[in-house]
Amino acid sequence: MGYPKDILTSRSIIKHGKYALIAPEGLVNNVVPGFENCTISILGSPRLGASFVDYIVTMHEGGKNTEGFCGQEDVESFVYVLEGKVKASAGEQEYVLDGSGYLYCPPGVKMYLENLEAGDSKLFLYKQKHKPLEGRKPWVVSGHADQIEFANYDDMHNVHLKDLLPTDIAFDMNFHILSFDPAASHPFIETHVQEHGAYLLSGEGMYNLDNKWIPVKKGDYIFMGPYVHQAAYAVGREPLAYLYSKDCNRDASL
Incomplete structure (x- = not known):
């Protein structure tokens, strides 16, 4: 980014536990173990007052998560492709997702992501603790909006x-x-x-x-x-x- 070109200002508004507007120009990068050659910013999280965690992920050329994302018995996950093309896997099930493609992984199923573009792919990523219902279990879902x-x-x-x-x-x-x-x-x-x-x-x-x-x-x-x-x-x-x-x-x- 370099030196600022004007007085420092922000459109972002944070009201912990109530609401927040986070503008993209104020995002900083976070290191999330398991993600390689990716730029990640954590958006919503319990520290903000949310019961879930949202991320914006830019997968650069060769970007991937070979260790898998989530997969705990009480955590579900979801990814939506904003730009580019990725291979998204739910356990052994593989999907090729381009813009508007998405994948939901139920509790106990790890999500694996790999960028298929020569350039960047941009993703919206989510995880949340699942609230089970006796006798009912969600399943893997993939599609294109x-x-x-x-x-x-x-x-x-x-x-x-x-x-x-x-x-x-x-x-x-x-x-x-x-x-x-x-x-x-x-x-x-x-x-x-x-x-x-x-x-x-x-x-x-x-x-x-x-x-x-x-x-x-x-x-x-x-x-x-x-x-x-x-x-x-x-x-x-x-x-x-x-x-x-x-x-x-x-x-x-x-």
């Missing part, structure tokens, strides 16, 4: 949703893509027990976080804690779209 049809969100023709994982009750979380046409918005300001980690795939907008309207754009990361007010307006000339996780299908714990 571009091959999934958008559905109208809450009967609105200008807001669209994709579910990337099955809605089966065996899964305690899901990943979605929510897309707002220019000038579209949520139907109301939401307040709910679920928490989210969201990565903005395209566009610009205004996001309501804890009843504060904050400008957001492609490349930003948003953490939304439980019961934090949240809603979005899309602005600009292209859809505001983001990938996000949601805990689901479980009762609240005492």
Whole structure:
């Protein structure tokens, strides 16, 4: 980066346990054992107040994780390819994933990643402790978001949703893509027990976080804690779209 060219400023906002906006220009690199020739930044984590961990990973030429990611009996993982092409393995099952490709590994299944590009591949990576349900077990899921049809969100023709994982009750979380046409918005300001980690795939907008309207754009990361007010307006000339996780299908714990 070199010497600063102006007064030091940041768009990032951190409210521990409540919400956060993390702009890409403020990210620093983290060393994560097992990842070779990769640049990694940890985004959401328990230190921020999240129950999960989100990462942005740039796999350079020859980048890989031959030791595997997660695989503990109580931890599930998910990867989404933002750019490039990777080989992603769930145990012995191998998949070639290019842009919009994804892989979910249930608890006890290690995820292996290897860059197949001569240049960089960029990934969104996630892990979370699984909340088991007696008699039900989730399974390996892989696909490409571009091959999934958008559905109208809450009967609105200008807001669209994709579910990337099955809605089966065996899964305690899901990943979605929510897309707002220019000038579209949520139907109301939401307040709910679920928490989210969201990565903005395209566009610009205004996001309501804890009843504060904050400008957001492609490349930003948003953490939304439980019961934090949240809603979005899309602005600009292209859809505001983001990938996000949601805990689901479980009762609240005492």
